[in-house]
Amino acid sequence: MSALAVTSRLAELLRHSGLELLAGTTAVLAGFALLVLASRSSTTRHRLAGASMLAIGSYLLIALLPLPRLTSLRFDAGPTNVATPPAAVAMPLEQPATAPLSLQEPAHTFIFPVAAPEEHAAIAPSTAPALAATETTATIASDPVSWLAVAAITVATTFAALLLLGWLRLRHILRRSRPAARATAELIELPKGTRVRIADRPLPPFCCGLLRPTIVLPPHLSQPSDETRFVLLHERAHLRAGDVRRRMLAACLRPLLFWHPLFWWLTRQLRFHGELLADREAAGQSVGDYVRCMVGLVDRSPIPALAVPTGPTVATVFHRRSELTRRLEMMLQRPDAQERLPSPRRRRLGGLFAAAAVTLCAATFGVAQEPTQEPEPTREEVRELREEVVHLRKLAQDLMDGMVKLREQHAAEKGEQPLAAPVKATGGRATSDARANQATEETVAKQHAALLPKAGEDRQRASQNITLTSDIDLVTRCIELCGEVDIKKIELANLRKLEEQSVVSAQEVEIASIKLRTKQQQYDAVRGMVESALEQAKVDCSHTKKLRDKGFVSNQELARAEGRLRLLERALK
Secondary structure: OOHHHHHHHHHHHHHHHHHHHHHHHHHHHHHHHHHHHHOOOHHHHHHHHHHHHHHHHHHHHHHOOOEOOOOOOOOOOOOOOOOOOOOEEEEEOOOOOOOOOOOOOOOOEEEEEOOOHHHHOOOOOOOHHHHHHHHHHHHHHHOHHHHHHHHHHHHHHHHHHHHHHHHHHHHHHHHHOEEOOHHHHOOOOOOOOOEEEEOOOOOOOEEEOOOOOEEEEOHHHOOOOHHHHHHHHHHHHHHHHOHHHHHHHHHHHHHHHOOOHHHHHHHHHHHHHHHHHHHHHHHOOOHHHHHHHHHHHHHHOOOOHHHOOOOOOEEEOOOOHHHHHHHHHHHHHOOOOOOOOOOHHHHHHHHHHHHHHHHHHHHHOOOEOOOOOOOOOOHHHHHHHHHHHHHHHHHHHHHHHHHHHHHHHHHHHOOOOOOOOOOOOOOHHHHHHHHHHHHHHHHHHHHHHHHHHHHHHHHHHHHHHHHHHHHHHHHHHHHHHHHHHHHHHHHHHHHHHHHHOOOOOHHHHHHHHHHHHHHHHHHHHHHHHHHHHHHHHHHHHHHHHHHHHHOOOOHHHHHHHHHHHHHHHHHOO
8 A cells, every 4th residue: 555545544534533533542541641640559550551551552443443433523624535426417308399299298307427528538547547646645735634644654653663673673682692690590589481681782671571581681780799689679570560561562552642642641650650669579678778779780880871772572770860760769768668459359340440431432432434325326337327218218209109190090090180280270269179179189198198108118028028039949949959969979970980890881971971060050150149149138137237226127127137148048058
């Protein structure tokens, strides 16, 4: 998919569902932000911040699907490039202007959607894609929503590229690292399967890995010491708490939610309280020793900011120096702080409430399912319909002429003057006679107009019956000739065997060969006629199906056309 197509689709999404997505995302993030602010426990704040990442990810997954919503708030931020429907052109079905019938009824008018004259201009196939691309570019350049879509795609692509670069850098660091000494790895008891590796250059200690948990230490912490033990305890706390998974989810949501300030605030809360809880677990009862080791570690090993790994699955001790100082101050101010964990029942109830709230937001705000619309008729369908109207008009003309001739003939046989004969006004009585004749004339015309549909149906039904009878005869003859050709082939083969045995003469074999060629030519001729009739039947069936879809013919006529098609196909099997 090209960049223009992506931009156009995103612009349509913003135009039709941008307000819903903004309202739903803000509702989910604001709800969790209020819960985080209302909580005083670092453990609860950390859990709520992590739950907010899962909740907003679930909401976006449901909201971006075109599903029925409880409400649909629409807004239009710019001119839409909606194709104008083809103009409706009135095609009057003119009634025949015959002298005998002075019809005063208005002519019926059929409305067919046909393309405007400008749309019938021939466009070369090679220039059509270029014109489409030019129109799309012009639409994007003149639409503010399209500019917003371009900016959003650019920023989201930048964040995705940074995420990919961080992951590649993390793989490079792990590839160039070496396993830690056994004495260093056994300073504390680590979770099963956890690796301890030593980096090849100075960088902050961190843990990473979803399937293979790994703790990476800088070179100056490769030997056993109190600092190394505290760092290992800190990273082990991250692995036990599942911070790697939470931070990976937040990093993956960053390209989609970079524009929302509540998302960044909840991300900072997730990181800060996760580090604070890891500090408290690592320090235990030795808060003073832990603080002195961390301060000494930072002072003795200044690490540039660019050296901090930024992969999607990284939890590090030294994200920012100011953040570390704030954490250590909080630990010193409350060295014996005990985090009160919520009961399992309260956690389950909170999870159910959050799931219900997210589901309600997704059912209310999101991409609404568009109502299905019937496809507009194509130019080919319009052309076929116009040809059908012309055919029906000609049929009506023929029927009207026939009815007029029959009426004139009937009047001539009775010795009466036709109703349509002009009446000369010679006086008051002549005028009244003319009016009476005109009234009678209008009555007869209405009766004839009522008989027109029935006469047309009878004529069409008779024509279809004649065509079906001829097709049956043709198919029967084709099947008979096919069997006769097979019989002649068998007879010729037997005569040739008898000729080899000198039982029959060569003349009889030649006569049988001539009979086979004659039957084969007859069969080929009849088969060609069947194939031609089959092609015409396919065209008639397709045309009848289109007319049935538009309401011009009944299902019975379509079934008759399909039956004729199956009959002809059976003859060629």
